[in-house]
Each structure stands twice: as structure tokens, then as C-alpha cells.
Amino acid sequence: MVQTVQPKRTYRTERIMLPTGYKIEVVEKDLTTPIGLTITDQNELLIADAGITSGKGKVYRMTATGPTLLADGFNPPLTGITFYKGNVYVSHRGVITRVSLDGKKQDLITGLPSYGDHHNNRVVFGADGKMYFGQGTATNSGIVGEDNHWLKRYPFFHDYPGAYVQVAGENFKTEDLLTDGAKDIARTGPYSPFGVPVYPNEIIKPMVKASGSILRANVDGSGLELFAWGLRNPFGLKFDRYQNLFCTNHGMDVRGSRPVVESPDEFQWVRQGMWYGWPDYTGGLPVTNPKFKPEGQSQLRFLLARHPMVPPKPIAVFASHSASMGFDFNYHPSFGATNEAFIAEFGSEAPETTGGKLTPVVGHRVSRINPSTGKITVFAMNERGVPASESDGGGVERPIDIVFSKEGELYIVDFGYRKPPGTGEGYIPQTGVVWKVTRQPF
Numbered sequence: 001m002v003q004t005v006q007p008k009r010t011y012r013t014e015r016i017m018l019p020t021g022y023k024i025e026v027v028e029k030d031l032t033t034p035i036g037l038t039i040t041d042q043n044e045l046l047i048a049d050a051g052i053t054s055g056k057g058k059v060y061r062m063t064a065t066g067p068t069l070l071a072d073g074f075n076p077p078l079t080g081i082t083f084y085k086g087n088v089y090v091s092h093r094g095v096i097t098r099v100s101l102d103g104k105k106q107d108l109i110t111g112l113p114s115y116g117d118h119h120n121n122r123v124v125f126g127a128d129g130k131m132y133f134g135q136g137t138a139t140n141s142g143i144v145g146e147d148n149h150w151l152k153r154y155p156f157f158h159d160y161p162g163a164y165v166q167v168a169g170e171n172f173k174t175e176d177l178l179t180d181g182a183k184d185i186a187r188t189g190p191y192s193p194f195g196v197p198v199y200p201n202e203i204i205k206p207m208v209k210a211s212g213s214i215l216r217a218n219v220d221g222s223g224l225e226l227f228a229w230g231l232r233n234p235f236g237l238k239f240d241r242y243q244n245l246f247c248t249n250h251g252m253d254v255r256g257s258r259p260v261v262e263s264p265d266e267f268q269w270v271r272q273g274m275w276y277g278w279p280d281y282t283g284g285l286p287v288t289n290p291k292f293k294p295e296g297q298s299q300l301r302f303l304l305a306r307h308p309m310v311p312p313k314p315i316a317v318f319a320s321h322s323a324s325m326g327f328d329f330n331y332h333p334s335f336g337a338t339n340e341a342f343i344a345e346f347g348s349e350a351p352e353t354t355g356g357k358l359t360p361v362v363g364h365r366v367s368r369i370n371p372s373t374g375k376i377t378v379f380a381m382n383e384r385g386v387p388a389s390e391s392d393g394g395g396v397e398r399p400i401d402i403v404f405s406k407e408g409e410l411y412i413v414d415f416g417y418r419k420p421p422g423t424g425e426g427y428i429p430q431t432g433v434v435w436k437v438t439r440q441p442f
Helices: none
Strands: 022-031 034-039 045-049 056-062 066-074 078-084 087-091 096-101 106-109 120-125 131-135 172-175 185-186 212-216 225-228 234-239 245-249 265-270 316-320 324-330 341-345 364-370 376-380 397-406 411-413 432-439
Touching: 022 045, 034 397, 034 411, 034 432, 045 078, 056 087, 056 364, 066 087, 066 096, 087 120, 131 234, 185 265, 212 234, 212 411, 234 265, 234 324, 234 341, 234 432, 245 324, 265 324, 316 376, 341 397, 341 411, 364 397
Parallel strands: 034 078, 078 120, 324 397
Antiparallel strands: 022 432, 034 045, 045 056, 056 066, 078 087, 087 096, 096 106, 120 131, 131 212, 172 185, 212 225, 234 245, 245 265, 265 316, 324 341, 341 364, 364 376, 397 411, 411 432
16 A cells, blocks of 8 residues: 655745735644634633544644643534633534633534535624624535535535525436436426425525524524525624624635636625625626636526525625635734735635636735725735645645734634645645734834
8 A cells, every 4th residue: 555645844934925024923833724713811822623634623722832622522614713701602513612711612503504515604793792603505506416525414405595585497407316326317406405496486485594694693692593695605704893794705616516617705794684696696796697607508597586686796806716714804003004804815625616627826825905995915925826835835825714913913824735636635634834924113
């Protein structure tokens, strides 16, 4: 049996391009799939391991001698942690759990529809004292099909709308993946389990726990309600100092029964009661626009016969497959322009998400957005614009979270290296890192 040597990560901060006057350094290394960071009232750093490598999500304290375990046993993927009024709120697949600083756990919300492609994401708290979090969709673009690896385990799972919707009646044909050994054909409609067709103008009932939504609840998990919907995967969520709620939202991929090309990531201003366009709009444009047409396939059609509303335009759009993730706002004049959002761009997971095409040179960087103008500027990026694993440059790999400290230090959580082709799926243990960026005095 031939054993493949996994690449060992190196760190060369001089290979990371930053604006003049900024310094980047390693705070913690040799982590495994770190996905989120939060800071307690005592300025203690807590970091979360997604758990996709070990099978259990974990929360660690960062200490002078390295990470020490605070709590574990969370359903992978753990997608985010937030410190709020003495407790840590952990979002993991299907569940929101409160963890005290002595490690005791209490599940507050369970049964979230997170068995598909995307999951419930990081919790944030508003001035109303309520918790808000994003809930991703089950599918890429509204249809359960051969690209959904969870299908045989959850054969009746599918997407759920946040309001009554009337579907146009289009069904998509694939091989029946649930029939052993047979070559039967399955016909599947939107918001339906695999193999269940819809008819023209059929009305689909809503759920509070809707796919692609922003949900809100009391701090103890009670009173769960739908806040907004029509988002594919609202991964990053944050209130600004004026209590405006923003999110990053992932565009659709070139895969499955209804592939979409050039679907951008979005930075959205989230308002109560709004529908943001999924599965029929992306980047503020209808999917019927020819630019989204897959190569060699028919022009996309709307899944819905009527839309709840004309969806709002995004504040900004990122290149397709950038994978915009966690973000934070800068309120420290000593660091730079205030009120701008600094956003982690994880980067593409090609070829699975790009229809087999090579990895585009997008993501793998930290960008900044002026929410007033929507202008995006690169803040931190490797010299060649590609991840460290492709250039052996020792720079950033897959930024996934951004957090500012009270002192104006910018922390970047870097998820780590994917396994090389031919060595299996997933990520390489002990290649994750936390970076810190500071502005140097003149």
C-alpha cells in the first residue's frame, strides 16, 4: 500500500500582501479545521473546531501553552461560536447549544433542517436581546438530485419555503437513485422530496424553519420565528453599530439537476419579512438571464410561478465561488477607515462546484467592503492570489472568520489545507491557523 505524505504547512508572513503600515503574525497554529473565533469579556480567545475531521465539533480556550478543551461532542459541522453575557452559543448541525464557561452544555433549539448541503450557522444577538442565525438550504438550486450525497440517508428531506409559494410546474428527470439495481427514471419538483413531481401552479406550504432563511428566537431558544428568507446559504451574520443586520450569502454552483454558472456571492442587508430571491434570483438578477445558462444546456427557467416580491439588490457581489464567510466591522480609527466590513473569502471547492472546471483564481483572501457604496477592496492576499498550498508560499490558505478585538486587532481564522487529489476528501489535521493583523505606528 502506497502512503501519500501530506504537505506540512509553513508560515511566511512576508508573502502576504497587506496595505502599507500593517503587520500580520501567527497567533495559534497546528489547529484542525478552525471555523470560528469569539472573545470573552475577559479578552479570552475561544476557537471552534468544525469537527469534520474527528467527527466531533469542539470549542477550545486559547492559552499561553496552547488550546485547552472547553466543550466537545457537537454535531459536525460546528459552524460558529458567539460569546454573549457570560455564555458561549454554539451553532452545530441541527442544534443551537449554550455552553457555560465551566463547560456545561444546554441545547436551546433542536430539529433545524440541516441534513442537506448547508446547515444552521453562527448565532448573533441584536439590541432586542434576541438571537439571530442563518439557516442554509438543503440543495444547490431548489431540486434534490444526484449531487446530494445525503439523499440515501435522508430520502424524504428537501427544501421548505418561508411563505406559501406557487410553483411553475417544471420537474427534473434523473436516474432513480433510490431504486437498487434498476434504471428507473425519477421526476423531482422544487420544494419536494426526491422522486416527487409537482404540477403547474401547485401551492407549497411554508415552515417557520424554512430553508435559506434568517431565524430569530429569544435568548433561551423559545419563540422561534422566521425573520427573512430566499437566501441560499447565509453563512456570516452581523449587526453593525446602528443595528442594521448584514449577511454573506453563497451563490449557486454548477452541479445537480439545475446547475447555474457565474452565480455570485452576495453581501446583503437583511430586513424583516423580505424574500431575497433564491432559487430564482442570484446577485439581484433573475436566473433566466443568459449569463447564468450552463454550457450545452437549456436556458434556466423560474421554479416559481409567482415570486413573493422583487428581491432587494445586494449591497455588493463577489466573484462566483469566492465563498464569502465570516465578517466583522471595524470601529477603531487607529486601524483604518471605520464602519467598513472585513470579510473572509474561503475560496473555491472546484471541481465539484464548477462543473468540473479548474479552480478559478478567486477567494483565499480578506476583503473589505464599504457598506454605503458597495465597493470591495482586497485587504490581505498572497502574492500570486492563490492559496498557500498551491504556491508553497507560506501565506493564507482558507480564511473563514474575521473578528476585531476591543483593542482594534484583526483576527483571521484560517481553516487549513484540503487533502490533495487522490488522497481522500476532507482537510488535513493541524494545518489550521489563527492570524492577527495590527496597524503599526508611523
